[in-house]
Amino acid sequence: MSAPPTLKQMQYLTALAQTGNFHQAAALCHVSQSTLSAGLKEMENLLGQNVLDRQNRKKTTLTPFGQEVLKTAKIVLNQVDTLVARAQMLNNPLSGPMRLGLIPTIAPYLLPHILPSLQAEFPNMEFQITEDLTANLIEKLNMNTIDMAIIAFPYNVTGFESQIFYEEPFYCAAPKGIFKQNEYIKISDLADKNVLLLEDGHCLRDHALSACALQNKEDKKTLSATSLLTLIQMVAQGHGITLLPEMVTKHSALPPNMVLHRFKGHIPKRIIGAIWRAQNLNGANIKATLQSPALKTAH
Numbered sequence: 001m002s003a004p005p006t007l008k009q010m011q012y013l014t015a016l017a018q019t020g021n022f023h024q025a026a027a028l029c030h031v032s033q034s035t036l037s038a039g040l041k042e043m044e045n046l047l048g049q050n051v052l053d054r055q056n057r058k059k060t061t062l063t064p065f066g067q068e069v070l071k072t073a074k075i076v077l078n079q080v081d082t083l084v085a086r087a088q089m090l091n092n093p094l095s096g097p098m099r100l101g102l103i104p105t106i107a108p109y110l111l112p113h114i115l116p117s118l119q120a121e122f123p124n125m126e127f128q129i130t131e132d133l134t135a136n137l138i139e140k141l142n143m144n145t146i147d148m149a150i151i152a153f154p155y156n157v158t159g160f161e162s163q164i165f166y167e168e169p170f171y172c173a174a175p176k177g178i179f180k181q182n183e184y185i186k187i188s189d190l191a192d193k194n195v196l197l198l199e200d201g202h203c204l205r206d207h208a209l210s211a212c213a214l215q216n217k218e219d220k221k222t223l224s225a226t227s228l229l230t231l232i233q234m235v236a237q238g239h240g241i242t243l244l245p246e247m248v249t250k251h252s253a254l255p256p257n258m259v260l261h262r263f264k265g266h267i268p269k270r271i272i273g274a275i276w277r278a279q280n281l282n283g284a285n286i287k288a289t290l291q292s293p294a295l296k297t298a299h
Contacts, residue, residue, distance in 0.1 A: 152273075
C-alpha cells in the first residue's frame with residue numbers, strides 16, 4: 001500500500017481551492033509556487049488519480065475526485081486543529097480557541113456587551129465569532145467547526161446539550177398613529193395590521209408567527225426582509241409593523257418616527273440560550289464560558 005497524502009499536501013489543496021490561484025495559494029501556505037505545485041503532484045502520484053483538472057487553462061479547478069479529496073482534507077485538517085487545540089488546553093487550561101456562533105438577530109446586539117467581558121475574564125482564550133442562521137450553526141456544531149452556539153428557542157435541538165440564559169419579551173414597533181393606545185397593546189390588535197417579518201430561515205420569523213398566533217399571515221402577501229435593520233427602516237417608512245426582541249430596542253438606535261408598544265395580557269417572548277455537543281474536546285472552555293457572569297447578565 002502506498003503512503004497516504006500528508007497534512008501539508010492537504011493544506012496545499014485546501015488553499016488552492018480557497019484562492020483558485022497557485023500564486024495566492026502558495027503565499028497563503030508560506031511556500032514557493034513550485035513547492036506547492038510539486039506537493040500537489042506528489043499527492044496525485046500517491047493517490048494514483050488526478051486531483052487537478054489541467055484541461056482548463058483559464059481557471060484552476062478540481063476534478064470530481066479532487067472534490068472528494070478536498071472534502072476529506074477539510075475534515076482531517078479540522079480534526080487535527082481540534083487535537084492541537086485540545087493539547088494546548090490541557091497544558092494551559094482556559095486557553096486556545098473558543099469558537100462561538102450566534103444567530104443574526106442576537107449577534108450585533110449581544111456581542112458588543114459580552115465579548116469585552118469574556119475577553120477580560122479569559123485573556124488566554126481566543127474567541128472566534130461566527131454569525132449564521134440556526135440551521136447552519138447546528139450543521140457547524142455537527143461538523144465541529146464551532147464549539148457553542150447562542151440561539152433563540154423554541155428550536156429543536158435534539159442531540160445537543162443546552163442551557164437557558166433568560167426569556168426576552170417582544171415589543172411591537174409601529175409608525176406613529178397606528179395604534180390609539182399610547183403604549184400597551186394586545187396581540188389581538190395585530191389582527192388587521194400588516195406585520196412585517198424576516199425571510200424564511202430566520203427563527204425569529206417562526207417565533208413571531210407562533211408567539212402572536214399569526215399563522216394566517218403566511219398566506220398573505222406581505223413584505224419581508226433579511227435583517228432586523230431593514231425591518232426597522234420599513235416600519236419607519238410606514239410599510240407596516242413588526243415585532244422586535246427587547247435587546248434590539250435597548251442596544252440599537254431606533255428612528256424617531258417609530259413607536260415601541262409593550263404587550264399586555266399574553267406577552268410574546270423568545271428564550272435565549274446556548275447549545276453544544278457533549279463530546280466536544282473543548283469542554284473546559286465551553287463550561288467556563290457558560291458560567292461567565294457576562295452571559296448571565298447580558299440582558
